[in-house]
Amino acid sequence: MKYIEHKGIRVPCLGLGTYPMQGRQCYDVVRMALDIGYRHIDTAESYHNEEPIGEALENSKIPRNEIFLTTKCGFLDASRENVKKEIESSLVKLRTDYVDLLLYHWHHKETPMNETLDALKEIQSKGLTRNIGVGNFTIPLLKEAKEVHNIDIFTNQFESHPLLRQIPLENYCKKNGILVTAHSPIGRGRAVNNEVLQHIGKKHKKSSVQVAIRWQLEKELRMLVPKSTRREGLEENFDVFDFSLDNDDLKQINEMPNNQRGSRPDFEPHWDPLDE
Numbered sequence: 428m429k430y431i432e433h434k435g436i437r438v439p440c441l442g443l444g445t446y447p448m449q450g451r452q453c454y455d456v457v458r459m460a461l462d463i464g465y466r467h468i469d470t471a472e473s474y475h476n477e478e479p480i481g482e483a484l485e486n487s488k489i490p491r492n493e494i495f496l497t498t499k500c501g502f503l504d505a506s507r508e509n510v511k512k513e514i515e516s517s518l519v520k521l522r523t524d525y526v527d528l529l530l531y532h533w534h535h536k537e538t539p540m541n542e543t544l545d546a547l548k549e550i551q552s553k554g555l556t557r558n559i560g561v562g563n564f565t566i567p568l569l570k571e572a573k574e575v576h577n578i579d580i581f582t583n584q585f586e587s588h589p590l591l592r593q594i595p596l597e598n599y600c601k602k603n604g605i606l607v608t609a610h611s612p613i614g615r616g617r618a619v620n621n622e623v624l625q626h627i628g629k630k631h632k633k634s635s636v637q638v639a640i641r642w643q644l645e646k647e648l649r650m651l652v653p654k655s656t657r658r659e660g661l662e663e664n665f666d667v668f669d670f671s672l673d674n675d676d677l678k679q680i681n682e683m684p685n686n687q688r689g690s691r692p693d694f695e696p697h698w699d700p701l702d703e
């Protein structure tokens with residue numbers, strides 16, 4: 428596992444995404460992932476799977492301080508009251524006193540940003556989360572959060588993979604010390620049959636998906652949360668720490684189309700046109 432130190436916290440860079448798994452399947456996959464060596468789990472109140480994740484973490488007997496646990500709030504309702512209610516309920520379901528990271532899932536234009544971010548700060552000051560961050564924030568939203576509302580953002584979790592590279596957003600985060608968390612790093616499956624990634628993979632005796640994951644791990648200030656429902660997938664996605672991509676590989680990836688956005692809810696923000 429690769430760890431990075433960010434704001435005094437040691438974070439396992441490779442996590443497990445858990446959407447849209449639920450119930451028994453989610454329990455089994457989290458147990459398998461922990462068994463393989465994953466120590467970073469990504470969930471959200473809106474995924475309706477915090478209960479099986481809490482049960483899997485408890486039954487694994489892995490000490491709580493060895494796990495980096497993220498949940499998200501405010502998906503449907505980002506009001507102060509609702510966000511505070513959600514974290515209380517998330518902690519009960521996750522069977523823990525705190526999460527390592529609480530993210531504001533997507534910004535809601537109808538809720539003033541400072542209302543939600545103040546609620547997150549309050550939750551953090553009570554010790555219910557160690558860190559706070561945001562999800563799917565564009566550069567203008569990050570600027571508002573930092574410059575107007577004075578929020579210390581641990582991470583921005585946004586879609587990133589070889590077919591949606593989001594370079595301006597990534598550069599803004601890097602310049603401002605914001606850790607990037609790549610969601611949908613396999614492009615929701617688009618990386619699997621991609622010929623360029625397959626070609627690069629052949630050279631390293633790795634799969635196209637392993638190349639997509641390694642591409643993230645080559646970057647500084649970066650973590651990622653791929654999801655697989657299968658043991659072979661979980662193992663393959665974890666088997667990425669014994670090779671590196673070279674400049675020629677990176678050049679080939681940079682020349683691919685850069686417009687394969689998978690997450691497009693009707694409340695999405697105006698993305699940077701350079702990434703469309």
Ligand SMILES: NC(=O)c1ccc[n+]([C@@H]2O[C@H](COP(=O)([O-])OP(=O)(O)OC[C@H]3O[C@@H](n4cnc5c(N)ncnc54)[C@H](OP(=O)(O)O)[C@@H]3O)[C@@H](O)[C@H]2O)c1
Nearest residue numbers: 444445446562610611612613614615616653654655656660
């Ligand atoms: N913050 C947000 O708004 C947001 C939005 C979307 C996602 N996320 C987070 O990001 C996580 C990952 O994103 P995602 O689930 O959208 O997509 P993803 O991880 O990019 O791709 C998942 C797809 O890839 C397949 N796959 C995984 N490993 C594979 C392998 N080694 N070989 C072949 N196929 C493989 C999976 O199928 P199998 O299951 O069959 O392996 C599944 O179809 C989510 O689970 C969630 O935690 C956050």
